[in-house]
Amino acid sequence: MTQYATLEIDADFGGAVGEKTGVFELGPLGEDGAAQIEEGIRSGYxxxxxxxxxxxxxxxxxxxxxxxxxxxxxxxxxGGGQHYFQIDAETPGNARKPDGSPFQWGSSADPAAGPNEHTATDATPIQQKMTLINYMRAATTGSRTPARFRYGEIGPDGYLEDSLPVVFEDPSGVLESTRPATADLSMVLVETTDLSRPVQKELRRES
Structure with a gap:
């Protein structure tokens, strides 16, 4: 079972930074102050x-x-409708996993690599909030280049073998002056068809 809900986003920041994959570990499931995830189906006929x-x-x-x-x-x-995840979480800040390592927040698990526009592991709440939103601004997330979501029994060690390809809706981050130690995050992830796989397969066959 995946211990932490993880969202991966590919983004091209251009210039010297170029393409980066941001890994955002949303924290232990079901604990106070950690990720609260509602999973459901928007039925459609x-x-x-x-x-x-x-x-x-x-x-x-x-x-x-x-x-x-x-x-x-x-x-x-x-086959109408949508499989979705409503996520309400907090930036991990300086929190630690049981093994003592920080929650990865961006392109690197090493805090020394940031904070900057593409990584903010072990950084302040406002830096982490802005880094996540920055990925969502720079990414062209859709069925051709979906984000990837691991949660519960959805890969890499659960009964579902891989991550789910998803797109995100209405992401937001709030930093309150009365709670400066964390920033509140909210977003909806919707499962999508990963069109990159058949395209890559076709390109390999043609080459």
């Missing part, structure tokens, strides 16, 4: 209307057998 041609056809077929009762509708599940 292909059709859910009596005016739809498909539904109308099905209703005509059902009418021969007594039709539907009351307000019972007809729904066709064509």
């Amino acid at each position: 292909l059709v859910d209307s009596a005016l739809d041609d498909v539904v109308s056809t099905i209703e005509r077929l059902l009418s021969d057998n007594g039709g539907t009762k009351g307000r019972a509708g007809i729904h066709v599940d064509a």
Whole structure:
């Protein structure tokens, strides 16, 4: 089982920095002040209307057998909806793992490598908040270049073998003057199709 929820984001900062992969360890799950993660499905159906041609056809077929009762509708599940994670967490700051190492926050697990625009391990809350938001500003995250999320039994040692490809929605960070030791983070991660894999496979086949 993955001990810490981890988000990985690829971003191109340009110039001398270039491309970096930021690794953000969100902390132990379920503990006070650590990551609180809600997982769910935003259900979606292909059709859910009596005016739809498909539904109308099905209703005509059902009418021969007594039709539907009351307000019972007809729904066709064509794989619609979204698998999402609502994340509310705090920047780790100077917190330590059981082995004494800091939580990685950016491109390097070594605190001496930062803080800067692409890494802020063991840095201040405002530096960590700004580094995460900076990745999300610089990244072109989508199905072609998704972010990657590991959580619970989702890789690398869980029953799900790999990380989930995700895109992020509405990320935000809040630093309150009454709580200067940490910054609050909030975001929604939505599972997406990783189109980079079939493209890479095709490129290898053509070469």
